[in-house]
Amino acid sequence: MKTCLVVDDSRVMRKVARRILEDLGFEVAEAADGAEGLAWCRAMMPDVILLDWHMPVMGGLEFLRRLRLEPGGVGPKVVFCSVETDLARIAEALDEGADEYIMKPFDGEIVASKLAMAGLP
Numbered sequence: 001m002k003t004c005l006v007v008d009d010s011r012v013m014r015k016v017a018r019r020i021l022e023d024l025g026f027e028v029a030e031a032a033d034g035a036e037g038l039a040w041c042r043a044m045m046p047d048v049i050l051l052d053w054h055m056p057v058m059g060g061l062e063f064l065r066r067l068r069l070e071p072g073g074v075g076p077k078v079v080f081c082s083v084e085t086d087l088a089r090i091a092e093a094l095d096e097g098a099d100e101y102i103m104k105p106f107d108g109e110i111v112a113s114k115l116a117m118a119g120l121p
Contacts (some may be wrong), residue, residue: 002120003027003044007037008052012058013104017050017081018110024115034058037067044071045072048120050102050111053082053093061096068097077118081106 002024005018011018014030018044021028031037035058037049050087053060060080067073079100080093090101100108 001025001027001049002098003029003046004050005029005031005037005040005046005076006047006050007034007052007055007060009033009055010052011063011086013052013081017111018106020106020111021050023108024112032065034066038070039074040093041076042065045070046076049076049078050081050116051078051098053080053084053089059067059092064093064096064098077105077115077120079111079114 004021006014006028008014009032017054031040033055046100052061063076077099079102080098081102081104083104100114102114
């Protein structure tokens with residue numbers, strides 16, 4: 001079973017994402033910020049990470065930069081999920097190693113299509 005880590009400071013968004021991902025057949029873990037997410041990845045690298053941009057402690061972009069430097073950190077597909085609409089910022093995230101980008105709010109159909117675009121069945 002594929003694993004997905006949802007890194008978002010909003011409990012509501014983590015629960016919505018969990019429901020969608022479990023319906024898509026993923027085993028799901030949650031982290032409330034980038035530092036917690038990075039610690040989780042160091043213990044067990046997931047197949048996919050849904051990542052919020054703006055979080056306390058460590059934001060999404062810093063998390064992504066650090067993740068890609070970890071042993072095995074180039075493996076997970078990373079999908080940013082954010083309200084960020086600035087095209088330059090979205091391009092920055094993709095340049096830093098994100099695989100896809102989803103605007104909040106999102107639904108199961110959007111998540112499934114973006115995961116497919118990122119190369120996951």
